[in-house]
Amino acid sequence: MKILLQFPEGLKQKGLELSKKYESEGHEVFLSASPCYGACDIALDEARWLKVDKIVHIGHNKFVKNDLPIPVEYVEYNIDVDTNGLVAVLPYIEKYKNIAVATTVQHIHQFDQMKAFFERNGKKVFAEGGYWATKPGQVLGCDSFGIKKVEGKVDAIVFIGNGMFHPLAIDVSKDETGKTKPVLVYNTYDGKVRNVSEDIEHLKKRRKGSIAAALSCKTFGILVSTKVGQFNLAQAIWAKKELEKRGFTAGILTANELDPLTVNNFMVFDCYVNTACPRIVDDLDEFSKPLLNIDMLREVFEIMDANKNPAPVV
16 A cells, blocks of 8 residues: 655654554555644645645644545554653642542553543542544644533643644633633643633633724735645634625735745735634734734624624614
8 A cells, every 4th residue: 555654743754664664564654744733734745746645633623624636544642651750740639629630642542541540649530632633631723612612611721742833722711700611631641730811811811802903904814724634714704704895905815835025925814714624823023013813803803893882872
């Protein structure tokens, strides 16, 4: 069988080793060298040109739910965590009885061990799956809905993993005192614990700033990614119609990879509307213009429509 192996950036170093494994099983193997940003980013173009029989996507579990022209086999890459190290988290959650525990696909095979550790230490652990991240406790950069499902039952969230991309996706609301519930990150590399609640609030404020800035924009560039797990043309067409209905100028920009430098070369757009990966809005500084997800654009419309039709004075 002719196969294409695809890896996220952190696992490309394993490419040659795994290609030899598949070759020893009698396969003809190619390695995708394109950037890979997640389970949504499948190397279909390379697979078509190479006329492979299958794509083997290493490091993630299944994301794309629709049928694809080339079969895709998702192969998880498990990385073990020393769960005894989670003792470092306990001082940070001493006053919290109910917690949510979350991690990434690389560690999700140990979720039951993580849960058991906290339960042995007197905590009640809540976990659900999301829409894309279907396993209980798993989060993606674009899917922390599992946390949302249990947020009302918990006093704190503990994320186990490295890096900030995943924990900053955890959208938590404020408690009854007006404080944001703590989101504690246990770094699996150095064993350190950090509360990232303020970082999450900072991202929310930046997005509110984009919404406010968009109210004075006249021309909108609507971004459409051709990555199979990010392709949302219907949303883009809806956004264009809604903007034009309100008297704005809009154009749809499409690319496989939406590079800010290349997009900004159009120069005519005051604001961008993103229909691809929702985390692109975190790159606001690189685009140097207001950048909205579709839900943020809806907020803009609500404000515009309310200002256009103010409530009657009684």
